[in-house]
Amino acid sequence: MGGGRDVLWRTVRGQRRDVLVGSLLGACHQAGEVAVPVLIGVVIDEAVGPGDLTALLTWLAVLAAVYVALSMSFRYGARAGERAAEQAGHELRLQIVRRVLDPRGGAEHGRLPGALATIATEDAKRVGAVNMAAMMGIGALAGVLVGAVVLLRISLPLGLLVLLGTPLLLFAGHLLSKPLERRSEAEQERAAHASGVAADLVSGLRVLKGIGAEVPAVDRYRRTSRESLAATLRAARAEAWQYGMVLALTGGFIAIVALIGGRLALQGDITLGQLVSAVGLALFLLGPLEVFSWVNAELAQGRASATRIADVLNAPTAIVAGTGSDGLFEADTPPHPDPRSVRADRSSHPNGGPPEADAAPGPHGDGRSAMAGVGSDRAHLGSFPRPVRGELRLRSVRCDGLALDLHVSPGEVLGVVATDPAYATVLVRCLGRHVDPEAGVIELDGVPFTDVDPAELRTRILVAEHDADLFEGTLRGNVAASEPMLDRVLVAAGVDEVARGLPLGVDTPLIERGRSLSGGQRQRVALARALAADRQVLVLHDPTTAVDTVTEARIADGLREIRQGRTTIVVTTSPALLAVTDRVVLLNDGRVADAAPHAELVRRNTVYRAAVLS
Amino acid sequence: MTREPLDSGSPERELLPTATPARTRAAVLELLRPHRGLAVGGFAVMVGATAIGLLTQPLLGHIVDLVASRSAVDSLTVPVVLLVIVAVVQGGATGLGLSLIARLGETALARLRERFVGRALRLPLEQVEKAGSGDLTARVTADVSQVAEAMRTALPELARSVLVIVLTMVALAVVDWRFLLAALLAVPIQAYTARWYVRNAVPLYARQRVAGGAQQQQLLESIGGAATVRAFRMEDEHVTRVTERSRRAVDLTMRGVWLVLRFYSRLHVAEYLGLAAVLVAGFLMVRGGLTSIGTATAAALYFHGLFGPVNTALVLIDDAQSAAASLARLVGVIDQPEPAPRTAEVTASPEEAVAVAGLAHAYEPGRPVLHGIDLSIGQGERVALVGASGAGKTTLARLIAGVHVPAEGSVRLGAGERVAMITQDVHVFAGSLADDLRLARPDATDEDVRDALSRVDALTWAETLPEGLDTIVGEGGHRLTATQVQQVALARLILTGAPIAVLDEATAEAGSAGARVLEKAIDQAIEGRTALIVAHRLSQAVTTDRVVVMDDGRIVQTGHHTDLHTADGPYATLWKTWTGHRPTDSPTACDTDPAEAHGPADPLLLPRSAGSPEPSDPSAVSESPDRRDN
Missing domain, CATH: 3.40.50.300 (P-loop containing nucleotide triphosphate hydrolases)
Structure with missing residues (x-):
């Protein structure tokens, strides 16, 4: 409960100095803006009317002073406000990234990367902007109050007319535009659709060309564009008339102010200059009052964004971090593999909600310490005997239909063939601790996975997934091998050939997450990176599916050689890779069906033969 | 917003063409030509609406004069009723004018984007690939929306502001040319400020877009690759990377904010000078009996009313500029010539579906990837x-599919294929x-x-x-x-x-x-x-x-x-x-394959020697550019 509100509150409090400074200066600026029309009236009254040069010079000097004050306070106030907004957005962005990268995972559950990136940019910005909105709101409030005081001092009836009339006017405009707004929003969305369709067609350009579907695609786009045009036109027309209506209402209101003011002036209740000031103020006050409705909208958006951010920050972790620990590294949020149970649990939190300081577990709490703390004092957690031998044991592991007992000796190169690829994926996910098994234990050198901090575990065992991502940087940077190791790793993974075909060799920057490489080249670079990490246990999942046969055979040999003496599990159906393993385990229906060297299985097991060689 | 970081990889990128300013203007006129009536009508209505709106100040000035001359209370009725009429007519005319202009702009915009997409989808794939996949995507997303945004918000607002400014100047001159002269004192400062702003803002905003794109890219990378980041224990590194990118984007945003704020400070100076000059002129002219207090008031109100439109117009200058740049990129693609249709030459025999003769190809001069290929594929x-x-x-496949035009030799298809x-x-x-x-x-x-x-x-x-x-x-x-x-x-x-x-x-x-x-x-x-x-x-x-x-x-x-x-x-x-690579595996490897059997396989428990079959020619497996196409 209140996750979003909490995020909002921390956002404002975190930048309270800038927000405070911004609000004070914003108020000064608004007061200055009020003073300008008032001073115009005073100049007319005191100088132009009586023809008094001294008065003219005096009041022009006052006007100059007011201008300096309003200009400076605007300049520094707005800067403080924007700084507060940007800084808060920046901090939220980092909190989100830390939470997503937390070794225990879970934040990506049910969210696409694009959506998470949008939360980290757009939503973080929106929440940060609440600081600016707060500052603007306070400034506008000051403007209205100063304006009100001035007006009421000029004349009570005229002041009341303006003070009650302006909000009424805005409200009327708001009321008139409400239905239009709603319609226009829906239609703007339809309009945005057209640009989405165009981008989509362009990114599928190769596919379109391959099947010669350019013409149908253009026709489809033209239809979407026409629909979107019709929608946009309706929206634009509505907006135009709304604008015209507001203009007419404002003009009518000024006429009323002029009428009442004129009568008061003729009756001698107010001076000529005061009439001018009142008309000027009536026009001016529309500004700060409009700011209020803008602030309102900003706050509403900020709240919605804050809720989305809180959901990410409070997302339950996918696995437990070291249950055997005594609280040094306790999980702030219990793991919930089932997303449906998340809400129920959060509302049933013992204190009706976590205390403020650790309400968002990701950011400063666990997320960071989980990363920073690795390698330091881990005495409370289960830890590995040194040196790590790399013995892996799966005891009665049950996970998503997989039922497995398996022993991998230190230094063994084991092949795993699954007749159903889904089980291969489940096994890989369990070994990488994306999930913990529903039952059973996975042990590394006799220590159960769940007793160990996942970050610590991953310094011993590396699970290189089939669709591993490359990152921005050079090829060399991606592989990240120490200098003496680099050449060996590159050769073993067949990356030496890849590098030879690139303009700058291993120093070629990889752009768009390695999309500048072909699928096979990407796979080889990813494999080289996995080998370079040089972990005691390495799990490879389908590492060569996009690599040609000749290269694959070379890679198989290289892999065997470079992993000498260290445990390696290759989950694959590639015969070339399986041929270099010591032993292959065949999983049929999620259970071990057979285990023997590759050649033997090929000879005697028809299921295996079908899985590997057909 | 992924336009910028895409060209960092390959120095030899040939971006898609951009139209010259003259050609861009011509293309815009071409788009507007069918709607000439709408354009003239819309503009005329907007001028009328703005002009009518400017009657407000003299009417207020008239009321001030009536008060100054102590007229009867009833005399206020006429100017007040006129004020109301002005308000209603102005509102109605503005609504009409804006919707006419929106119709003009949106229709032209729709035609522009349709022509662009129509043309873009028929660009030769080779050209698109040389430019990098991001170039076309950026044009179809960022550039189209930049132009649309300008068409929808910046341009009408800019037009309205300019109209108000111009007509207010005219009105000031009509009231008394000396007021106009006084008001014009602000113009040099404003002009200088605008130039200063655009000069600094354009490169700064370009850098902001780059930084924003880089930040987005990094977030997508770190978040999309979270599993990999965790597996390789790269969490700290990626948090650092995101911090750097985000920090950079924030810093540039703050620099942009500071630039805008300094811009406003300078405009405040112009405002003050102009307002003081108009007030002094009013003072002198009223004292000299050249004008009434009401007229002086009207002049001051006119000038005060200019603050908003002037600021708006100046701020929008750079929006208009970047929209023009985007437009040039769109027109550049629209103006590309139609690709030549595939040669109509057909194979010699109806039995032959594909006939490839003497085919050679190179993506870059001096690096041939195909030499003298002859291949005939029969029907079915x-x-x-x-x-x-x-x-x-892949190159051969793409040449046969007609994706590339061969450098040498020919690819012929059977009739009607x-x-x-x-x-x-x-x-x-x-x-x-x-x-x-x-x-x-x-x-x-x-x-x-x-x-x-x-x-x-x-x-x-x-x-x-x-x-x-x-x-x-x-x-x-x-x-x-x-x-x-x-x-x-x-x-x-x-x-x-x-x-x-x-x-x-x-x-x-x-x-x-x-x-x-x-x-x-x-x-x-x-x-x-x-x-x-x-x-x-x-x-x-x-x-x-x-x-x-x-x-x-x-x-x-x-x-x-x-x-x-x-x-x-x-x-x-x-x-x-x-x-x-066990010759012994093949017999049982494939049931369709009744080949002879060899002896049993070697024990596979031992580490492999390096002596396994290798491709004889190392160059055979070297990568060539056709593998880098995605």
Whole structure:
């Protein structure tokens, strides 16, 4: 409960100095803006009317002073406000990234990367902007109050007319535009659709060309564009008339102010200059009052964004971090593999909600310490005997239909063939601790996975997934091998050939997450990176599916050689890779069906033969 | 916003063309020409509306004069009623004018983007690839929306502000030319400020966009690759990277904010000077009896009323500038000449579906990837193209499919033949699954669509989607697996009805198990068609009529699998390596393959020696640019 509100509150409090400074200066600026029309009236009254040069010079000097004050306070106030907004957005962005990268995972559950990136940019910005909105709101409030005081001092009836009339006017405009707004929003969305369709067609350009579907695609786009045009036109027309209506209402209101003011002036209740000031103020006050409705909208958006951010920050972790620990590294949020149970649990939190300081577990709490703390004092957690031998044991592991007992000796190169690829994926996910098994234990050198901090575990065992991502940087940077190791790793993974075909060799920057490489080249670079990490246990999942046969055979040999003496599990159906393993385990229906060297299985097991060689 | 970081990789990127300013202007006029009446009408109404609105100040001035001359209270009625009439007419005319202008702008915009997309989708793929995939995407998203945004908000506002400024100046002159003179004192400062602002803002905003794009890119990378980041313990590194990118974006934003704030400070100076000058002029003229207090008031109010429009107009200058730059990029693509249609030359015999003669190709001068290829594919024949990476398979396939124009030699198709190609580049088009498939044949019936899906074994899963074939797939929709995506591609291939199918490693991205499903689907999809299959899984080669082995841009061996895999030669080497480089594996490897048996396999428990079969020529497996195409 209140996750979003909490995020909002921390956002404002975190930048309270800038927000405070911004609000004070914003108020000064608004007061200055009020003073300008008032001073115009005073100049007319005191100088132009009586023809008094001294008065003219005096009041022009006052006007100059007011201008300096309003200009400076605007300049520094707005800067403080924007700084507060940007800084808060920046901090939220980092909190989100830390939470997503937390070794225990879970934040990506049910969210696409694009959506998470949008939360980290757009939503973080929106929440940060609440600081600016707060500052603007306070400034506008000051403007209205100063304006009100001035007006009421000029004349009570005229002041009341303006003070009650302006909000009424805005409200009327708001009321008139409400239905239009709603319609226009829906239609703007339809309009945005057209640009989405165009981008989509362009990114599928190769596919379109391959099947010669350019013409149908253009026709489809033209239809979407026409629909979107019709929608946009309706929206634009509505907006135009709304604008015209507001203009007419404002003009009518000024006429009323002029009428009442004129009568008061003729009756001698107010001076000529005061009439001018009142008309000027009536026009001016529309500004700060409009700011209020803008602030309102900003706050509403900020709240919605804050809720989305809180959901990410409070997302339950996918696995437990070291249950055997005594609280040094306790999980702030219990793991919930089932997303449906998340809400129920959060509302049933013992204190009706976590205390403020650790309400968002990701950011400063666990997320960071989980990363920073690795390698330091881990005495409370289960830890590995040194040196790590790399013995892996799966005891009665049950996970998503997989039922497995398996022993991998230190230094063994084991092949795993699954007749159903889904089980291969489940096994890989369990070994990488994306999930913990529903039952059973996975042990590394006799220590159960769940007793160990996942970050610590991953310094011993590396699970290189089939669709591993490359990152921005050079090829060399991606592989990240120490200098003496680099050449060996590159050769073993067949990356030496890849590098030879690139303009700058291993120093070629990889752009768009390695999309500048072909699928096979990407796979080889990813494999080289996995080998370079040089972990005691390495799990490879389908590492060569996009690599040609000749290269694959070379890679198989290289892999065997470079992993000498260290445990390696290759989950694959590639015969070339399986041929270099010591032993292959065949999983049929999620259970071990057979285990023997590759050649033997090929000879005697028809299921295996079908899985590997057909 | 991914426009900028894309060209960092390759120095030799040839971006798509950008139109000259003159050509851009001409293109805009061309777009507006059919709507001349609308343009003139809209503009006239807006001028009228603004002019009427400017009657407010003299009317207020008149009221001030009436008060100053102590007229009767009733005398206020006429100017007040006039004020109301002015307000209503101004509101109505503005509404009308704005909607006319919006209609003009939006219609022109729609035509612009339709012409752009129409042209963009028919650009030669080679040209798009040379420019980098990001260039066209950036134009179709960022540039189109930049122009649209300007058309929708910046331009009307700019036009309105300019009209108010110009007409207010006229009104000031009508009141008394001396007031105009006083007001013009502010202009030099404003002009200087605007120039200063644009000079600083344009490069700064360009850098901001770059930084924003880089930040977005980094976030997508770190978040999208979270599993990899965790597996490799790169959390700290990635948090640092995000921090740097975000910090940079924030710093640049703050610099932009500071620039705008300094811009406003300078405008405040101009405001003050102008206002003081108008007040002094009023003072002097009233004292000299040249004008009334009311007129002086009107002049001061006029000037006060200019603050808003002037600021708006000046701020919008750089929006208008970047919209113009975007427009030039759109027009640059629209102006591209139509690509030459595929040569109409047909093969000599009706039995021959594809005839390739003396074909040579190079992506870059001096780096040929194909040399003197001759190949003839018969009607209904299935040909597998195999060889190491970089042998030129993909290039040959693309030349046959007509994606590239050959540098030398010719590719001829049989009369009435068409080629459809599927590669490992896949895409699911956003929209319903049925609509996606209908891109291949717009008039396909539901029956056709289901039939195509069922032939690639995809109907079962397609029907279990949340809304069956109407389920929204692609970007933002239901996510399909790599295998399903490729099945959809095959179903499209069936729907095109093209007699010739080219499949370039269509199973590569699906993983090993998916590949098997796809191989079956491919088999069914190409039934009754002439097919050229680029395969790295040699099991695909086994079932074809003919295997063509390529090495280093040449065809080195052709024949049927049964003959080739036992004969001495490059194919036999490939086959051995594919089956796990034990010659002994092949007998039992494939049931379709009644080859002779050898002795039992070596014990495989020992580490492998380096002496296993290797490709004889190391250059045979070197990468060439055709493998870098995605």
